[in-house]
Amino acid sequence: MESIGAGEVLDKAVDHRALAVAVIDISADVRRKSHNDTGVRPLSNGVLEILRVIESHPGITVAEVASRLGRQFSNVSVQLRELVAAGLVTRIRDAADKRYVALHPTAESQRIKALLEGSWAEALESASSRLRPEEREQIAASLPALQRLASVLSEPE
Template sequence: MENAEPDALQARGADLRALAVAAIDISASVRRKSLEHTGVAPLPNGVLDILRVIEDHPGTTVAEVASRLGRQFSNVSTQLRELVALGLVTRTRDAADKRYVTLHPTAESLRIKTLLETAWADALATAAAGLLPGEQAQIQASLPALQRLAALLEEPE
């Protein structure tokens, strides 16, 4: 009986590792397959991650984006310049404190977000059509837990 607890922890660890690998594999495949039909120029994953934080948290700062992504301020700032140059993000200086800059997605950014999210859903729908009905139901039933897990992982450390 003494080994039951370590065995359960080891099995749980293996399950979580399998979930992490599946999530990474699904994400990479969905991003790759969805770009084929959108006409959107591909953005590096790191830049896309920054854009998604800004879209999900309009008015955030560079420091907050860096914290959320666990990246260096200087690296985020460099990649942010690319997003500004592409017309996907605007910087707004605070009227009271010019040092304080907030970041906002542009209308073009939000248009692309909708386009990409629709393409991602289409890629998943195409793949999910190959699953058994019970497997499709399992994925549907797990969606609230996966969304909650994503929210917990998004929180800054």
């Protein structure tokens, strides 16, 4: 008789399709419901993803951003110009190797990040207040695993 590993049992217990759909729906609704009150000019999902990678990895290169997001270098470069023009990202050229350009978030980018994250939290808090207490406890208990899952997913492939 063949034994089943713990990972196999867990994989069968999680409906990954349902999880993916729920995460995408939550993300879209949180962004839609929270952005209006921030006064921040709307950023496309693609541009916001680039900005979040740069904020998480200051000093990263355009090629590294493209790799992390699984996008073409040229597409990331075009969107990056938008972020630089908006004053949200700076490019710092390496003095020793002029081809190497490090990307850094600006103070304005960090201000907007804090503002958006606060607004997202308010949208989730408002919605979760309509859940049953045991549902809120389940969400709280799952947060470390979801944060770890997000970290694993963000790793370059």
